[in-house]
Amino acid sequence: MTHDTADTAENPPRSGRTARTVLVAEGLGCAYHGKSVVSEVDLTVPAGQTVAVLGPSGAGKSTMLRCLAGLEQLASGSVDFQGELLSKAGTKPRSMGGRIGMVFQQFNLFPHLTAMENVALAPQRVLRTPRAQARTEALALLERVGLAEHAGHFPYELSGGQQQRVAIARALAMRPELMLFDEPTSALDPEFTREVLAVMRDLAASGMTVVVVTHEMAFARQSADRVVFMADGRIVEDGPAEKVFTAPQQDRTRRFFEQILGE
Ligand SMILES: Nc1ncnc2c1ncn2[C@@H]1O[C@H](COP(=O)(O)OP(=O)(O)O)[C@@H](O)[C@H]1O
Ligand SMILES: [Mg+2]
Structure with missing residues (x-):
């Protein structure tokens, strides 16, 4: 599960190269109408790591994500993605296309397209993948998220959990190097949450680099390598998931867990 071990003589990288860093945010700040909502965020995400972002409502988690x-202009700082500048204060972010996959609380599928067409569309339009190949790959992705039998179904024929899994397959179809999730299970009935979390767990285990904002504490604890706790627009605590859960260093983190775990 953990892929963030430093490359050392005792622990050489598998590929023979140094471990890659996928994302680096430095001094990141974001403001709406002149009011700062995220500030001084420093975050480095190595390849293959799964980071769970936790924190109370209004903490700035969605904004940071x-x-x-690259969906918001920064008020301060910068974001590098795969060693390239993605965004810096005062300039419009560069478009990374599907290289950064994003899945939101609302699935936003195209209502007039089947599950398979939803997944196959962007690769054809953006990557110029031939139609037959895009459809074959879409089917394989739908199978991966447990929806092979639903490829021909329209969104209205699918449950929320199934729609969200189509949305995940759709993001994966663009061969992202980073997946960002913003509360992917918050709009789901509890019985459908589990199947979406199972897909996310597989994704994390597959070596994908993932940053996920979530209120699912068990998922964060078991499936994330690392937990970032945010409050009032800042990162308050950042550490290995198990350590943050069992021994939070900050009062603010401790209080959050007490509230949410109802102790
Ligand atoms: N588009 C927007 N315009 C103005 N204020 C916003 C906008 N989006 C979020 N905010 C404000 O920014 C703060 C952080 O919001 P958000 O990032 O959504 O927090 P979280 O995801 O942690 O609940 C909140 O005070 C929210 O009201
Ligand atoms: Mg949010």
């Missing part, structure tokens, strides 16, 4: 995706 949107900044990391």
